[in-house]
Structure formats: structure tokens, C-alpha cells
Amino acid sequence: MSRLPSFPSIQALDHLSESVRPTATGQARLSGVTTAAANSHRAVGEGGQFSPVDWALFVAISLIWGASFLLIAIGLETMHPGVVTLLRVGFGALALNLIPGSRVRFDRSDWRNITALSIVWVGIPFTLFPIAEQYINSAVTGLLNGGVPIFTALFGALFFARRTTGPQLVGVAVGFVGVVLISLPSASEGGTQLRGVLLVIGATMCYGVATNLAYPLQLKYGSRALMARMLLLATIWTLPYGLAGWGESTFEAGPLLAVGVLGVVGTGFAFLIMGTLVGRVGSTRASFVTYLIPGVSLALGVVFQDDHVAALALVGVALVIGGALLASRAER
Numbered sequence: 439m440s441r442l443p444s445f446p447s448i449q450a451l452d453h454l455s456e457s458v459r460p461t462a463t464g465q466a467r468l469s470g471v472t473t474a475a476a477n478s479h480r481a482v483g484e485g486g487q488f489s490p491v492d493w494a495l496f497v498a499i500s501l502i503w504g505a506s507f508l509l510i511a512i513g514l515e516t517m518h519p520g521v522v523t524l525l526r527v528g529f530g531a532l533a534l535n536l537i538p539g540s541r542v543r544f545d546r547s548d549w550r551n552i553t554a555l556s557i558v559w560v561g562i563p564f565t566l567f568p569i570a571e572q573y574i575n576s577a578v579t580g581l582l583n584g585g586v587p588i589f590t591a592l593f594g595a596l597f598f599a600r601r602t603t604g605p606q607l608v609g610v611a612v613g614f615v616g617v618v619l620i621s622l623p624s625a626s627e628g629g630t631q632l633r634g635v636l637l638v639i640g641a642t643m644c645y646g647v648a649t650n651l652a653y654p655l656q657l658k659y660g661s662r663a664l665m666a667r668m669l670l671l672a673t674i675w676t677l678p679y680g681l682a683g684w685g686e687s688t689f690e691a692g693p694l695l696a697v698g699v700l701g702v703v704g705t706g707f708a709f710l711i712m713g714t715l716v717g718r719v720g721s722t723r724a725s726f727v728t729y730l731i732p733g734v735s736l737a738l739g740v741v742f743q744d745d746h747v748a749a750l751a752l753v754g755v756a757l758v759i760g761g762a763l764l765a766s767r768a769e770r
Contacts, residue, residue: 506700581617581736
């Protein structure tokens with residue numbers, strides 16, 4: 439029996455994410471390898487077969503983000519959607535900014551993209567997901583999140599001059615069919631369920647833009663510093679809506695603990711892992727991680743929340759997982 443890859447420690451993630459280390463002025467400085475060797479490594483990572491470390495990062499982020507929809511649902515039991523988002527982002531920012539080495543000087547020319555990243559990767563989607571879960575259950579929300587790679591590839595081709603070829607295109611096509619099948623049962627109900635579906639699709643579109651924006655910034659500054667600063671900015675953007683819902687919330691131990699885990703692990707450390715994966719395999723291939731998230735969210739929602747999922751959506755889950763497996767194959 440083949441051995442499964444072990445999950446890397448936070449220290450190991452720091453090392454992986456800092457293969458391109460920033461200098462005091464924010465310019466990239468290679469640690470221990472030449473520029474040519476580093477470029478060669480990136481080319482292999484973006485188009486070659488996933489390494490055991492890549493798979494470890496891939497599975498870890500799938501499990502963490504797959505559980506996030508359940509944790510959101512638990513938090514919503516006593517807290518306003520805006521408060522859930524604010525605490526999630528705030529706890530995540532605190533976790534990453536407390537890690538030594540998170541403070542880096544960023545070039546002034548990059549601040550526009552960093553600010554945009556904090557809005558489209560965190561501010562907007564993290565606000566939309568709790569609102570959506572007031573209309574559709576956590577399992578369906580997680581299943582719909584599998585659409586991220588489609589938008590990543592689409593926006594990458596339209597706005598970032600990136601190509602998606604070979605098995606990746608087949609994976610996107612298969613995954614797209616799966617997402618459609620997942621959406622149909624809830625969308626056919628109309629009314630509030632359709633509203634929830636549309637909110638989640640809007641959030642996944644934001645993720646598609648964000649994954650493309652994150653790739654060059656992560657290579658330049660490393661995951662740890664970039665994600666720490668991005669979450670700090672996002673805390674500012676989510677503060678008004680969070681404060682607006684503060685008086686409508688009660689802070690019981692269970693929901694508060696769920697949101698705390700969602701923030702520290704599901705947001706802080708998860709963004710560090712995801713940023714590392716983007717830097718190793720490229721934005722489009724890293725986004726295929728969301729093809730495995732639906733299965734995790736489905737299982738947890740059914741077991742812990744007694745969520746109902748239509749049979750057609752289960753077929754969709756099989757297709758999105760198949761799309762992930764196709765997409766991870768080496769290009770010929």
C-alpha cells in the first residue's frame with residue numbers, strides 16, 4: 439500500500455513559502471538557488487505532476503476549507519452574518535501577524551493589487567458566504583464552491599494572459615458539468631434558495647480573480663507576509679458590517695469556539711497553506727483544490743447538521759472530484 443503524504447508543520451510551510459524571500463525593499467532574493475534554477479523549479483511545479491508535498495498541501499487545504507462551511511453554520515446559530523465574518527477575518531489576521539517574520543516592506547507599486555486581493559479574496563466572499571447560508575445549507579454551499587477553478591481559468595485567460603491546456607481543460611470541463619448538477623436542485627426551488635445559490639456563485643467568481651492576483655505577489659513576498667497583510671486589510675473592510683450586526687448577536691461558547699477555529703485555522707493558517715500551494719503549482723492548478731472541498735462539506739453537513747442533499751448533487755460531486763484528478767495530471 440502506498441504511503442499518504444504527511445502534512446507539513448507551520449515551520450515547514452514557512453520554509454516552502456519563502457523559496458523566494460523578500461529583501462528589505464520587497465524585491466525578490468533567491469535563497470540558496472540561482473535565478474535560473476528557481477525558474478526551472480516553478481516551470482516544473484506549474485505544469486508537472488504533483489509532488490508528495492503538493493498533494494499534502496492540496497489535501498490539507500481541502501479538509502480545512504471543506505469544514506469551514508459547517509463552522510459558519512454553527513456560528514450563525516447565535517451570531518449575525520457580519521459578526522461571523524468579522525471574527526473569522528480578525529482571528530485569522532491575528533494568527534498570521536503573530537508569527538515571526540510576517541512583517542515585510544512592500545513596494546508601493548504593489549499596494550493596489552494587495553488591497554484588491556484583500557477585497558476580492560476575503561472582504562467580499564467571506565461576507566457573502568454567511569449570508570448565503572441563511573438560505574441554503576452548508577453542504578450545498580460547499581458543493582457550489584467547487585466552481586472556483588472554472589472562474590480562475592476563465593479570468594486567467596481573459597485578464598491575466600494565462601493559458602490552460604491539456605488535461606487541465608478537460609478537468610475544468612468535467613468540473614463545470616458537476617457544478618451545474620450541484621446547482622440545479624437548489625436553483626429549481628427558486629425564491630430564497632436561488633438567492634443563496636447566486637450569492638455563492640458571486641463569491642466563487644471573486645475567488646477566481648483573487649487566485650490569479652495572488653500568484654505573482656506570493657512569488658515576490660512569500661505566503662506568510664502577503665497573507666498576514668491581506669487579512670489585516672480585510673479586517674478593516676469587514677468591520678462596518680460586523681459592528682452593524684453586533685447588537686443582534688449573542689456569544690455562546692459553542693458558536694464562538696467554532697468561529698475561533700474558523701478564523702485561526704480555517705482562515706489564518708489556511709491562507710498560508712493556499713498561498714504556498716499557489717507559489718508551487720500556479721494559480722489555476724492550485725484552484726483545483728476546491729474540487730475536493732465539496733466532498734468534505736457534504737459529509738460534514740450531513741453528519742453534523744442533518745443537511746439534505748439531492749441525488750443529482752451527489753452525481754455532481756463525483757464529477758468535480760474526477761475533474762480535480764484530471765487537472766492534477768502532468769501536461770504533455
